Amino acid sequence: MIYILQETFKGFFKNKSMNLITIGIITISIFIFGLFIIGTVNLLNVITNAEDRVKMVAYLKEDITEEQIKNLENKISTILGVQTTEYISKEQALEDFKKDLKENSNLLSAFETNPLPPSIKINISMAFKTPENLKEISEKIKIFDGIDDVDYGAEWINELDRMVKILFLIDVILGIIIVFASIFIVFNTIRLTVLSRKEQIDIMDIIGATETYIETPYIIEGTIYGFFGSFLSTIILYILVEFISKKIPNIIFMNKNALFFFLFFGTLLGLIGSILSVKQCIFEIREIKKDDNLKRTLKKRSA
Amino acid sequence: MIEFRNVSKYYKNDWLALNRINLKFDKGQFYYLIGRSGAGKSTLLKMIYMEIFPSEGEIIVENFSSKTIKQNEIPLLRKRIGVIFQDFKLLKDRNVYDNVAFALQVTGEKYQNIRKKTLEALSLVKISHKRNSFPYQLSGGEQQKVAIARALVKEPFILIADEPTGNVDPEGTREIMDILFDINTKGTAILMATHDYSLIKKSIGKIIGLREGKIVNPEDIFKLDFSGGSKE
Structure with missing residues (x-):
């Protein structure tokens, strides 16, 4: 376990620029997700206010x-x-x-x-x-x-109801797109960091490291990326909302529960993204190696 | 301890990388695997540590069979086998000591034993004095010594060497070969693939010839290669 943590630590500090880029990309994608959440929260707030007046x-x-x-x-x-x-x-x-x-x-x-x-x-x-x-x-x-x-106010109610339904539909569709896009982006970003250490994984694999040993540092790293990404984007979102609410009052930031969920979601995204990507990378590296060797043999023989 | 039973390997269903190989490797022996590039030497070696699996036939390595081994058992198998390569495959971002200790760390060796075993392995290949150097500061021969130490530190029953001197100068080559012979006399079997026939000491090991995926009489390979056939 000590070694796994050491490896994580090393991996984290050895590829600083790569890590910064990764965290940056994750921050941005989670930020967009956060904008969406804030948008939804405010939309729901507006709807509730409107309905309150009924x-x-x-x-x-x-x-x-x-x-x-x-x-x-x-x-x-x-x-x-x-x-x-x-x-x-x-x-x-x-x-x-x-x-x-x-x-x-x-x-x-x-x-x-x-x-x-x-x-x-x-x-x-x-x-x-x-x-x-x-x-x-x-x-x-x-x-x-x-x-x-x-x-x-029958007419007004009908209009409001229609609008709420449309907005809700748009919101849900947008939400689905954003969630999938974030998962895709996070997955691919982490995949790149894993692939950039392909050589190391290959060596570990040949030496006889167990898959848990190979995978765990990347998974911890990915989870940390996810956490940092969501943390950073929360801060940016907060500043943004503060700024906007000075011009347009009544804008609300996420409530505590939503905030917690948001950090949890980002961390989970990092965790799942890295589990999927590291497993897929190891599989990919093994397949490439098998194929490479045979192709090389074929090429040499036909030469 | 290692047995190939009628092993064939196809590539894309028609081309035979290996063709009905029957071989047996015993404990403590020295084996040369010779043949031109493309003969299937690397494929054969990779099958022993189960990076590649046969299309037909079976490979037995100690208690493991290529037919029944599970993905999570492969690390156990690889703990028992040392492998070195033409391109050394050292981790560039850590020093000699860490490269060797790494092999013990990842295979779950007890913390107290790591330092002792690592230093022993380094002194066995006579590279202890450079234990704080990084791979880029070493010559090819020195890097290969580190690779050998990393393979040996796990105390494998066999050391597989795929063209170990391919990127090493003549003096380094001699040193590497001496180390391999030395290891062998201490009881570890060696299986070395090479197309440099000058390295072969016929008095020491057994020679296995491979041509186009088939086992052939090594004398035929020598003859062919020295009578007009290009060596590489």
């Missing part, structure tokens, strides 16, 4: 009694998907409206009486904020006595 309002008939209101609130609360309800009286509605209009509130003086109907504000739980569910809930509410109309 509210359902049930407008009540003007002649409604307080008892009826209580009754209605109870009935609405039992509908699946409804979280809370809140009664807004005519007066309250006017107050809110005035607040919304701010300095233009004097516009309301054109009305002699309060034109706003009483209403019940309905908070819908997140999972039910789809066009189908909202429609279903609103239709259930509409048939209750005392309800004038139910509004939840």
Whole structure:
């Protein structure tokens, strides 16, 4: 084991420029993956915010009694998907409206009486904020006595839903492409570092080193590359996000869990990349040698 | 201890690198494998340490058979066989001592034994004084000595030498040959492939002739090569 660590250490410091290039390439590919993750996190954030604003309002008939209101609130609360309800009286509605209009509130003086109907504000739980569910809930509410109309911005919801679906699809496709590209790049980069030490592997193989002995230093090295790569790219991403968020607020960096996953993913990428590439390289070196020898013999004989 | 049983090797299904070879190598002997370039010498040697496998027939090396050996058993086999090459195959980035100690490290030798065994092997080939030099600082003959030390440090029962003096000057060649004979008298079998017939001491070893993948009478090879046939 001591030797394996020594070999790893030697390999790491002997080919400095090669290692820097390798770490650089891995950093870049993981950085792109990180950009994608941040993009996704922010996209999800935007969607959640937008969906958060989805509210359902049930407008009540003007002649409604307080008892009826209580009754209605109870009935609405039992509908699946409804979280809370809140009664807004005519007066309250006017107050809110005035607040919304701010300095233009004097516009309301054109009305002699309060034109706003009483209403019940309905908070819908997140999972039910789809066009189908909202429609279903609103239709259930509409048939209750005392309800004038139910509004939840149907058109806007449909548009949002369509957009979310498209964005999500693009995001998933992009994600798959990026993950495969990163694996491919990391795999090939590590492969190059392994192949650059082909001679050494060949000698070890002939001397009688076990495969574990030959492979382990490269695997440890690859894992370290993966870790460093993801670590570096995390730092770069963090700086980038800090910079951007000064211009566009509300940009969020990965949360702690995502960050941990990200480092883990990069390290895992290095580990898997190096296991695959070193195994393949050893196999390749052996095959090349077999073929080479026979080809050489053939060439000499025919000469 | 090493036996070739009807071994043939095809290349791309039609061309025969080796053709029905039957051979036996005994412990402690000195064998010369002679033949022109392309006769199949290297192929034959590589089959002993199972870098190449026969297309037909079977090779037995101690308890291993080419038919049944598993990939993870090959290192065990190679621990028992020392190999040296025309191009030495030393690790350029480490010194003489490390090159030899390396062979013990990778085969799982105990830490306490490595230094002692390495120094012994180096003194056996008379290169101890250069143990801190790097391969590029050594002559061809010296590099080959290091390679021999690296092969011997594992205490193999046979040393396989593929044109060991091909890149060595005449003086170095003589030294290398002396070392090989010396090792042999200490009990290690030697199998040396060469097309330099001047190296052969007929009194010491057995000669095996190889031509176009077939075993032939070595006298025929000598005759042919000295009567007009080019040596290389």
